Amino acid sequence: DIIMTQSPLSLPVTPGEPASISCTSSQSLLNSNGYNSLDWYLQKPGQSPQLLIYLGSFRASGVPDRFSGSGSGGDFTLRISRVEAEDVGVYYCLQARQSPLTFGQGTKLEIK
Amino acid sequence: EVQLVESGGGLAQPGGSLRLSCAASGFIFTDYWMNWVRQAPGKGLEWVTNIKPDGSEKFYVDSVKGRFTISRDNAKNSVYLQLSSLRVDDTAVYYCSAAAGNSPHHYDRYWGQGTLVTVSS
Numbered sequence: 001d002i003i004m005t006q007s008p009l010s011l012p013v014t015p016g017e018p019a020s021i022s023c024t025s026s027q028s029l030l031n032s033n034g035y036n037s038l039d040w041y042l043q044k045p046g047q048s049p050q051l052l053i054y055l056g057s058f059r060a061s062g063v064p065d066r067f068s069g070s071g072s073g074g075d076f077t078l079r080i081s082r083v084e085a086e087d088v089g090v091y092y093c094l095q096a097r098q099s100p101l102t103f104g105q106g107t108k109l110e111i112k
Numbered sequence: 113e114v115q116l117v118e119s120g121g122g123l124a125q126p127g128g129s130l131r132l133s134c135a136a137s138g139f140i141f142t143d144y145w146m147n148w149v150r151q152a153p154g155k156g157l158e159w160v161t162n163i164k165p166d167g168s169e170k171f172y173v174d175s176v177k178g179r180f181t182i183s184r185d186n187a188k189n190s191v192y193l194q195l196s197s198l199r200v201d202d203t204a205v206y207y208c209s210a211a212a213g214n215s216p217h218h219y220d221r222y223w224g225q226g227t228l229v230t231v232s233s
Contacts, residue, residue, distance in 0.1 A: 033215065037214075055219065094157075103158065
């Protein structure tokens with residue numbers, strides 16, 4: 001199974017400041033079509049997960065452009081250029097390169 | 113409007129069974145892989161199982177193999193999860209999700225609101 005490791009697990013951020021979350025995989029997530037099978041999700045309190053970034057770096061529909069994803073192979077980063085209060089929640093990376101699909105442990109972003 | 117509505121959760125005893133259902137609408141169901149993902153209280157997300165659009169392939173996480181069975185009825189736009197030999201650590205919110213596409217211009221992912229399964233004596 002592919003192991004996904006996120007850091008940090010807790011992320012206190014001052015509004016307006018940037019934030020970044022790292023996700024590493026135990027195997028390469030590069031698939032046969034040249035894209036990385038890595039998604040980023042945000043789960044806001046009391047809600048279902050919502051897709052932020054797919055294929056490593058593509059922003060999902062309706063996601064603010066302050067969110068960006070980068071990386072390839074086995075190292076990925078989610079960046080928020082300027083954190084807003086509505087960004088609080090738990091961020092997860094998910095690999096869909098092979099079954100079983102696996103999530104990172106989650107990173108809890110809170111506002112200072 | 114896309115909707116995934118889970119049902120069937122509730123209280124079950126250890127060793128017991130439950131059947132979860134997920135009714136889909138607002139998209140072409142037969143184009144989508146269907147997944148079940150669970151979240152134990154206060155814990156992270158765990159992918160459980162998925163099924164190919166035509167039902168010909170199914171995959172499971174090791175911890176549920178031989179106990180859980182995923183199925184789908186494309187005529188009813190529904191996917192099911194039969195939970196058997198339940199254990200206390202199966203207690204979780206179970207989410208249904210749909211997935212289609214694997215390219216920048218086609219990447220659809222939808223999630224339901226979840227249904228709570230509690231396993232307790």
